[in-house]
Amino acid sequence: MRLDKWLSNLQYGSRKQIDRAARDGRITLNGAVVSEASIHVDPKNDTVTFDGAPVVFIPDLTLMMNKRAGVVCAHHDTRFQTVFDDLPLHYARHDLHMAGRLDRDVTGFLLLSVEGALIHRIISPHKQLYKTYHVQTEAPVDNLARFNEPLILKDGRGRPYTIAPPRVVDASGTTTVIQIAEGKHHQVKRMFAAIGHPIIKLTRTAIGGLTLDPDLQEGAVKQLTPEDIARIFA
Template structure:
């Protein structure tokens, strides 16, 4: 049987962004940290890190945040950057403020540029992040593109050929699937994540993407009714859909 890891009371909330270890110690001293609704915890006490811990520990009367390994699905709004460092609105701004201080850090799984909206995943699980973005996994990503000019009918064959070379690159793109929705709208399924890939693919045909929205990653779709800026934590079953 695998050994259950443990953590000092002051270290765990600190790693989750609640404050420094000294601040956590002060919080515990005034009775702000409890386990199973029992007496306040001593910061030197070691507690088992079990999956049910967030439901058993309270910080100032509220349930503990999710443990490390969480995956977040966000309906990314237009105008937000996926970077940690750029000026202006960041996707991390819609999450609880303390999550910016978590260790391991929360990062996006791949990126959507500022002018692309839709399904964006974030996690503090580095192993999962690399599995999702690995080209070897061939995880499909579906984008809805609205175009400046009508499609001419040759795009589907070109994208599916596996021979399209983007400007400035020396390796052709993997085959991609095009589904025509209207003369100026299409769904494009890709398995890579090159820089501005969808926009550059249509640019290679002489067209321009005016609006771009990601609808699906693997078998995981953006839920109906989820408005831009809204997010949710994914269950293990939902995370598994990414790889289907």
């Protein structure tokens, strides 16, 4: 890959700006100063610095984020901070995408990856991958059996649909733990509102077989290993 294209993809500037930086001697490749940004680079094996700092490139980067409340799941927003604002710069430079979205007030496990095939495998409704949510309501939910009956909701465009019954993992006091394989617009909130129990706090705690790291602070991220990713589908 051309050096200017690669560095531009990593948000070091436009290709024109990268070319100017090379001519100014601000880029090195394997210890040698680069004068032409049109040269080719092997991102996996070459060592590149920009203004003296190593260029960090992680080919298969996949992250677990403990999303905090108040940020939106978008790359850019004119009103609110986004989940990408919480990323350390060496991660934020990568072309990361989200495996599904969480509402601004919802917290918990958000997966981000540069791997499009992985994202598709997680969010595709045909894969039936369950996500786990901890639901807090004002009062104990004493009518969870309603979820086993046909329950018609409306999606983000106002079109009616019948939800698949969720798996109820636990119900203790005002906290209910459920698993769903669908991901319709505001689905969990709409489900509980439909049975008379509006949600006051909602947290996603697992995607498939991979559970949110309990030591991960809200707003923080950790890089996932191939073993972690395999646990999602175990």
